[in-house]
Amino acid sequence: MSIRKIVTIVDEIRTEGGRPVEPVARVAVVAAVIANPWAGQGFVEDLLPGIDAHASDIGALLAPRVVEALGATVEAYGKAAVVGLDGEIEHGSALIHTLKFGDHFRTAASATTLLPALEKRGPAGIVFDIPLKHITDATIRSHHQSFEVRIPDAPHPGEIVIALAxxxxxxxxxxxASLSTEQ
Structure with missing residues (x-):
């Protein structure tokens, strides 16, 4: 796996709605800008060899870094893949929609739910929102949120940005109110 760069973002919200946030609300994102393993090959029918070669490694790299960057117990999480213009959205999906990738984050966060995800294709500097949900119960409304990310020089046409939040x-x-109040 060829990694051009790793970007870490830590966001702290101290006031919201004109009131202090206690404790401070923290969100961390760690993103790796990698070479698209299928770039330049035309249409690749079988993505499994590339998944086997890269998905677990990128998950193992990013999961502990995002937990460490957060510096607190993870309560909500999400993932994203942004494919450069010479790739297919399916290339990003192939890397992040496998247990080989996601189980690293689930283990690091002591989570049990599926990771919410964003996949898209775009030019360098594209803005993308990573959806987040609660780590053990995706119906907990308070944890439904998203975090906006932009890496000014990524992805290049033959790259993929893989990010965890x-x-x-x-x-x-x-x-x-809790979702249960509407049922």
Whole structure:
């Protein structure tokens, strides 16, 4: 796996709605900009060899880094793959929609739910939102959130940005009723 760069973002929200956020709301993102393993090959029917060669390694690289960057217990998490213009959205999906990738983050976060995901194709500097949900119950509304990311020089046409996001809490100042109140 050829990695051009790794980007780490840590966001702290200290006030929301004009009120202090106690404790401070933290979100961390770690993204790797990698060479697309299928770039320049035309249509690749069988993606499995590339998945086997790269998905676990990228998951093992990113999962501990995002947990460490968060510096707190992970309560919400998500993932993203942004494919450069010479690739297919399926290339990003192939790397992140496999247990070989996701189980590294589930283990690091002590999570049991599926990771919410974003996949898209775009030019360098494209903005993408990583969806996050609670690590053990995807119906917990307070933890439904997203985090906007932009890496100015990525992805190049033959690259993929693979990113993980972790939050130490739900949305700051959340006050929606539990989903169970509507059932």
């Amino acid at each position: 972790a939050a130490a809490q739900g949305r700051p100042q959340q006050r929606l």
